[in-house]
């Protein structure tokens with residue numbers, strides 16, 4: 001493993017407490033797509049505490065921030081989804097909305113916050129080039145379509161999915177590569193997924 005990878009891992013491990021604290025908070029405040037306003041406010045406050053300036057979507061939840069290493073190179077977008085599912089039978093669902101992070105997106109947003117914190121550690125950008133954009137996107141799950149259709153009719157959104165919406169708003173302009181993490185019930189070792197589905201890397 002390269003020296004810069006080892007440094008990155010050490011810097012990420014320092015964020016353990018922050019990541020778990022954020023994941024716990026998000027787990028306890030599940031919100032479905034285009035309703036993630038508490039989630040947005042919580043994460044916004046955490047990013048601003050770290051010193052980041054955010055570009056917010058505005059009339060829907062979600063934002064991004066960008067780190068420039070000062071050296072030429074690609075722009076890598078690391079993305080996290082914010083929304084929960086509705087699972088009435090889930091023992092941890094919200095008693096009123098029945099929302100719960102049954103897809104584990106609380107871990108995505110907590111993990112991305114950990115990345116944001118790690119990139120603020122001294123020397124974190126040494127050995128890196130290009131730009132890193134960190135993005136919180138709403139509305140991954142295709143649920144509550146009537147609600148989204150109302151938003152569309154009101155002119156708030158053009159797309160039911162948050163990623164398509166952000167793409168249409170130009171929030172991914174200049175990005176060369178997009179990546180995100182997702183929890184799984186499978187054993188550790190599955191490292192990534194591609195746009196056409198899960199794939200185990202060698």
Ligand SMILES: [Zn+2]
Nearest residue numbers: 103104105182
């Ligand atoms: Zn998911």
